[in-house]
Amino acid sequence: MPKYKYTAFPLVKRLRTVLLSDPPYCSGVLEVSPSNFELYYGRKDARFVDLLEASTSNDPHALEELAQSCERAIFGRGDEAVLDQTYRKAGKMDSSHFKTGLDLANTGLLDAVRLSLLPDAVETRTVRAELYRLNVYGEGAFFKSHKDTPRSQSMFGSLVIIFPTPHEGGALILRHEDKEVTFDAAALLAGRTSSIAYIAFFGDVEHEVTPIVSGHRVTITYNLSYGSVRKPAPPPLNLETLQPPHASALAVRDALSSLLDDATFLPQGGTLGSGLRHTYPLPYVCTRGRDDPLDSLEGWLKGSDALLFRTCGALGVRPLLRLVSERTDSEVMLDRMVEFSGFDISDTETELRTYEGAVVLRSFGFTGNRRKPWARTTARGYEEELSVHWVTRGGFGEGPCSPYAAYGNEPWLGWLYMRVCLIVKIGPYGRRSEEGEDMGDEEGVADEDEDEEDGKGEGESDDAPSDAEN
Ligand SMILES: O=C(O)CCC(=O)C(=O)O
Numbered sequence: 001m002p003k004y005k006y007t008a009f010p011l012v013k014r015l016r017t018v019l020l021s022d023p024p025y026c027s028g029v030l031e032v033s034p035s036n037f038e039l040y041y042g043r044k045d046a047r048f049v050d051l052l053e054a055s056t057s058n059d060p061h062a063l064e065e066l067a068q069s070c071e072r073a074i075f076g077r078g079d080e081a082v083l084d085q086t087y088r089k090a091g092k093m094d095s096s097h098f099k100t101g102l103d104l105a106n107t108g109l110l111d112a113v114r115l116s117l118l119p120d121a122v123e124t125r126t127v128r129a130e131l132y133r134l135n136v137y138g139e140g141a142f143f144k145s146h147k148d149t150p151r152s153q154s155m156f157g158s159l160v161i162i163f164p165t166p167h168e169g170g171a172l173i174l175r176h177e178d179k180e181v182t183f184d185a186a187a188l189l190a191g192r193t194s195s196i197a198y199i200a201f202f203g204d205v206e207h208e209v210t211p212i213v214s215g216h217r218v219t220i221t222y223n224l225s226y227g228s229v230r231k232p233a234p235p236p237l238n239l240e241t242l243q244p245p246h247a248s249a250l251a252v253r254d255a256l257s258s259l260l261d262d263a264t265f266l267p268q269g270g271t272l273g274s275g276l277r278h279t280y281p282l283p284y285v286c287t288r289g290r291d292d293p294l295d296s297l298e299g300w301l302k303g304s305d306a307l308l309f310r311t312c313g314a315l316g317v318r319p320l321l322r323l324v325s326e327r328t329d330s331e332v333m334l335d336r337m338v339e340f341s342g343f344d345i346s347d348t349e350t351e352l353r354t355y356e357g358a359v360v361l362r363s364f365g366f367t368g369n370r371r372k373p374w375a376r377t378t379a380r381g382y383e384e385e386l387s388v389h390w391v392t393r394g395g396f397g398e399g400p401c402s403p404y405a406a407y408g409n410e411p412w413l414g415w416l417y418m419r420v421c422l423i424v425k426i427g428p429y430g431r432r433s434e435e436g437e438d439m440g441d442e443e444g445v446a447d448e449d450e451d452e453e454d455g456k457g458e459g460e461s462d463d464a465p466s467d468a469e470n
């Protein structure tokens with residue numbers, strides 16, 4: 001019997017690394033002409049401040065006056081607007097109360113955001129920025145960690161412009177999945193006068209503003225959404241963007257095609273899974289009788305989710321968007337949203353399996369471990385119908401969920417949690433476009449139970465057979 005060689009796993013790792021690289025944000029500094037710093041504010045007695053002058057003079061008077069004119073910021077909690085200064089201590093002004101001289105459309109910044117945040121080859125729409133509000137942070141002001149509320153289905157993120165008014169502290173910290181970055185605009189802008197700093201991020205990125213130590217931090221925020229289909233136009237010559245791998249069509253294509261071209265990766269074919277990286281404004285509570293939101297989700301996929309979906313298509317393997325149950329012993333996959341409310345449910349898994357098209361999964365997570373690259377992540381449950389190898393698990397954001405009345409000695413409200421996933425059935429090596437078999441013993445998979453029986457998984461044995469080499 002030939003020696004077992006398993007070479008594909010570094011390629012799985014590569015695809016994973018590409019898809020999960022860096023939190024999805026972009027930032028930088030932009031030099032702009034003096035008129036961009038002009039700001040008129042107030043509805044009855046309009047006032048004026050030149051933020052460039054305020055940045056260069058040592059007189060904080062104009063900024064203090066601006067700060068005084070702001071409302072104390074209200075914070076949204078559920079359906080309520082609350083003034084909670086333990087959560088957010090900052091002045092704000094809605095877009096109806098000020099006019100900025102910042103001519104965003106002519107700065108080229110939206111092109112930079114599009115090129116750095118959205119997948120280059122697949123995103124054909126322009127980026128639209130809608131002025132949202134002005135924030136003024138004086139000494140001791142802060143804004144604790146939050147996500148911005150999506151205001152429409154086409155809104156995908158936020159853009160924050162930070163003016164060079166002298167201040168210390170007030171860094172913006174972004175968190176996504178298990179990654180964190182700190183953007184210290186004050187440090188970036190120190191010593192520059194005619195520049196603004198910018199940072200744009202997806203709506204599911206948590207962010208916070210750390211307390212201001214001294215000075216005034218003045219920012220303008222915009223809601224970012226998809227615009228119209230753009231005419232093919234070359235990017236401006238003076239614009240250089242550093243594209244993170246997860247937004248680069250080439251990087252994702254290279255990583256996925258290398259994996260599919262590897263003879264030792266699922267030689268008999270199988271099913272790949274990838275949890276979506278972003279969250280989408282799917283209804284929190286799923287109701288029957290509406291169009292299924294999964295049907296239109298394809299058009300709204302963001303960032304690396306969109307790129308992976310289209311790259312699968314381009315490489316001849318068919319991607320499907322599916323829901324997978326969370327927090328249940330075995331995982332049940334569905335092709336549409338379900339509604340549980342109104343039912344008495346004693347066991348969500350049993351209930352889910354009664355839905356048409358429900359499939360019970362045998363899930364394997366990628367460990368990256370040389371000896372045991374895949375490990376079973378679901379307990380043995382109901383009769384399993386499909387083995388899924390998860391390249392990325394996803395579920396970082398909250399998926400859609402459905403409330404139900406649960407059985408018990410006391411009535412209680414249960415929640416069914418689902419996550420949205422991309423599922424790809426791949427054919428055997430050399431014929432990847434054919435849809436692979438559903439179950440079967442895949443190479444490189446170490447099943448927990450098998451481990452227990454013989455004390456080592458397939459990956460641990462140098463003599464384990466490889467179909468690829470038979
Ligand atoms: O001022 C900033 O840097 C961020 C403001 C913000 O997060 C918001 O207005 O939601």
Ligand SMILES: [Fe+2]
Binds near residue numbers: 147148
């Ligand atoms: Fe925010």
